[in-house]
Amino acid sequence: MLETQNLSLRYGRHLALHDISIRIAEGETVVILGANGAGKSSLLKAIAGPAKAEMGSNVLLDSKSILGTKPHLIPEAGIALVPEGRGVFGDLSVEENLLLGANPKRARSGETERNALIYDLFPRLAERKSQLVRTMSGGEQQMVAIGRALMSNPRFLMLDEPSLGLAPIVVTELFNALRRVKETGVGLLLVEQNVSISLSISDRGYLMEAGRIVGENSAEALKTDPAVQQAFLGGAAA
Numbered sequence: 342m343l344e345t346q347n348l349s350l351r352y353g354r355h356l357a358l359h360d361i362s363i364r365i366a367e368g369e370t371v372v373i374l375g376a377n378g379a380g381k382s383s384l385l386k387a388i389a390g391p392a393k394a395e396m397g398s399n400v401l402l403d404s405k406s407i408l409g410t411k412p413h414l415i416p417e418a419g420i421a422l423v424p425e426g427r428g429v430f431g432d433l434s435v436e437e438n439l440l441l442g443a444n445p446k447r448a449r450s451g452e453t454e455r456n457a458l459i460y461d462l463f464p465r466l467a468e469r470k471s472q473l474v475r476t477m478s479g480g481e482q483q484m485v486a487i488g489r490a491l492m493s494n495p496r497f498l499m500l501d502e503p504s505l506g507l508a509p510i511v512v513t514e515l516f517n518a519l520r521r522v523k524e525t526g527v528g529l530l531l532v533e534q535n536v537s538i539s540l541s542i543s544d545r546g547y548l549m550e551a552g553r554i555v556g557e558n559s560a561e562a563l564k565t566d567p568a569v570q571q572a573f574l575g576g577a578a579a
C-alpha cells in the first residue's frame with residue numbers, strides 16, 4: 342500500500358497541497374482528476390521526492406515512512422514516476438534509455454524478461470531500438486518514458502498526464518498498454534485530464550481542486566457523478 346497522510350506542500354507563500362490523504366493498494370489503479378493548477382503534478386512530485394513537503398506530512402509505503410527519501414532512491418523503494426514532459430534522454434537510443442531505467446538494484450534480476458515485455462507492450466519501440474529518442478514522435482517518446490520506468494521493476498507506477506498532446510489513436514494505444522501493465526499487478530497512480538479514458542482503466546479516483554481532495558469514489562460512480570460531468574465532461578452524461 343502506498344499512501345499519503347496530510348501531505349502539504351508550499352511554493353514560497355503559495356500552499357499548493359493542503360493535507361492530502363490518498364491511498365493506492367497493491368495492484369490498484371487510481372486516477373487524480375483536477376483542472377489546470379489543481380496541484381496534481383505537485384502531488385506526484387511530493388511523493389517522488391523532488392518537492393519537499395511541509396511538517397506534519399507523511400508518505401508511507403507498506404506503513405513505513407518514505408518521506409524525505411532522496412529522489413534517486415525512490416525507484417529502489419519500488420516507485421517510478423513518468424513526469425510531465427517525459428524526462429527521456431533525447432540523445433540516447435530507445436534501447437539505451439530502457440537500460441538506464443534498469444539501474445536500481447531491485448531491477449537487476451529479470452532485466453532481460455522485462456526488456457522483452459516492454460517491446461511486446463510497445464511493438465513500435467521494438468522496431469526502433471537504435472533510433473535516437475529526440476527524433477521520435479511524442480507518442481513514441483511517451484512509450485519510451487513508460488518503458489524506462491517499467492525497467493525499474495516498480496510496484497507503483499505514477500504517470501503525469503501521459504496523454505498530453507497526443508493524437509487520440511496514440512492515446513488509445515498507450516492506455517491499452519497501461520491496461521496490460523495493470524494486469525501484471527503494478528499499481529498505477531495516474532494524473533490525467535482525459536477523464537473518459539482514465540476512468541475506463543481506473544478502479545478509483547480522487548477529485549482535486551485548488552490543492553485539496555474534494556471527492557473520492559469508484560471509477561464507475563465517478564463516470565456519472567454530476568461534479569465530474571460538470572467540471573470535465575461538458576455537463577452531459579458520458
Ligand SMILES: Nc1ncnc2c1ncn2[C@@H]1O[C@H](COP(=O)(O)OP(=O)(O)OP(=O)(O)O)[C@@H](O)[C@H]1O
Binds near residue numbers: 352355375378382384
Ligand atoms: N516550482 C513551482 N514554483 C512555484 N509555484 C509552483 C511550482 N510548481 C507549481 N506551482 C504552482 O502550484 C500550483 C499547482 O501546480 P501543479 O503543476 O501541481 O498543478 P496541476 O494540477 O498539475 O496543473 P496542470 O494540469 O496545469 O499541470 C499552481 O498554482 C502552480 O502555479
